[in-house]
Amino acid sequence: MTLAFIFPGQGSQAVGMGADLAEAFAAAREVFQEVDDALGQHLSKLMREGPIEDLTLTENTQPALMAVSLAVIRTLEKEFGVGIDKAAFVAGHSLGEYSALAAAGAIGLSDTARLLKLRGQAMQRAVPVGQGAMASLIGPKTDVALAEAAAKEGSSVGVCVVANDNNAGNVVISGAKAAVDKAIEAAKALGTRAIPLNVSAPFHCPLMQPAADEMAEALAAVTIAAPRAPLVANVTARPTLDPEAIRRMLVEQVTGRVRWRESMEWLAAEDGGAVTRFAEAGAGKVLTGMVKRIAPDAEGVALNAPADLEAFAASL
Known part of the structure; x- marks a missing residue:
């Protein structure tokens, strides 16, 4: 062992x-x-x-x-x-x-x-409260490639990156609120659930x-x-x-x-x-x-x- x-x-x-x-x-x-x-x-x-x-x-x-x-x-x-x-x-x-x-x-x-x-x-x-956000992408289709694709869509309006690659089926994105909101919509279009997280700041992002x-x-x-x-x-x-x-x-x-x-x-x-x-x-x-x-x-x-x-x- x-x-x-x-x-x-x-x-x-x-x-x-x-x-x-x-x-x-x-x-x-x-x-x-x-x-x-x-x-x-x-x-x-x-x-x-x-x-x-x-x-x-x-x-x-x-x-x-x-x-x-x-x-x-x-x-x-x-x-x-x-x-x-x-x-x-x-x-x-x-x-x-x-x-x-x-x-x-x-x-x-x-x-x-x-x-x-x-x-x-x-x-x-x-980051002032309310200006940042994080979201968890969850589901059988969720992997880091899907999360990166969603984050890329979000990054067209602000900072948005993959923050936590936890495991297949659970990846967290983080960034500016408007960018994360856009990434959430992109993730849903790609076939996965996206749940905004109740956090006080956008951790693990630029x-x-x-x-x-x-x-x-x-x-x-x-x-x-x-x-x-x-x-x-x-x-x-x-x-x-x-x-x-x-x-x-x-x-x-x-x-x-x-x-x-x-x-x-x-x-x-x-x-x-x-x-x-x-x-x-x-x-x-x-x-x-x-x-x-x-x-x-x-x-x-x-x-x-x-x-x-x-x-x-x-x-x-």
């Missing part, structure tokens, strides 16, 4: 996430306290009690999801003796890439929390360049070490251990495409990572569902609750 840890991104948040881990394990409580201290806010209380409207604010969602992921990893290490070195690779979806790097020891937990708080704020600042510039400045001041397991990066869908390449790709990721389908295909391929088991560390089961669609021969397991961690550790 070859194992990869994968880390969820925005959309997996829910009020109460991580609460059972904190109740059961001191290691999880320590993670939440360190994140609270780093940010100077009671983020763990917001995660536990809500309201969901505040938790869903990008500047809160990003460090909160990372905190849950790191609570899972620290608990596995300290309570069950399962370290990140059990994994051949790590990967994370968008903000999950920061979780992956923190889990693999490349960036300190406090630094990661502060970076994600800033990332959320910078993304929100980059309109996010001001946020990328902010992140470049912030990341330049942060120590990045070689991760203890290779990171399969969003922007390349290939592994790296090089701290300077990681620093550069975290900046590129703000405006670039999340190449998740390609990343999972490479990880599962015999001439790639040869991964046979994917463990999703953190809130929800979104990535586990994607694994089943992208690599049906591989096993996907979501590590959310104390019983999940206990069963996973026993299975190794």
Whole structure:
């Protein structure tokens, strides 16, 4: 068995996430306290009690999801003796890439929390509310080629690109609102469903360049070490251990495409990572569902609750 840890991104948040881990394990409580201290806010209380409207604010969602992921990893290490070195690779979806790097020891937990708080704020600042949009193209006909064709139609009136290539049947486009609206109509004409997403900004498109510039400045001041397991990066869908390449790709990721389908295909391929088991560390089961669609021969397991961690550790 070859194992990869994968880390969820925005959309997996829910009020109460991580609460059972904190109740059961001191290691999880320590993670939440360190994140609270780093940010100077009671983020763990917001995660536990809500309201969901505040938790869903990008500047809160990003460090909160990372905190849950790191609570899972620290608990596995300290309570069950399962370290990140059990994994051949790590990967994370968008903000999950920061979780992956923190889990693999490349960036300190406090630094990661502060970076994600800033990332959320910078993304929100980059485009005034209402001027950008994102849409999910869903259906059996949906693939990246169809999404690119729809985005090309939209780009005749403004910025519009493929933002997330999640899996066959699920591709997200992003850009200026008028351009995304036009791309939605084009996608429907091409025979797929197009659902506008309730997001506060058009992530992973060129309109996010001001946020990328902010992140470049912030990341330049942060120590990045070689991760203890290779990171399969969003922007390349290939592994790296090089701290300077990681620093550069975290900046590129703000405006670039999340190449998740390609990343999972490479990880599962015999001439790639040869991964046979994917463990999703953190809130929800979104990535586990994607694994089943992208690599049906591989096993996907979501590590959310104390019983999940206990069963996973026993299975190794």
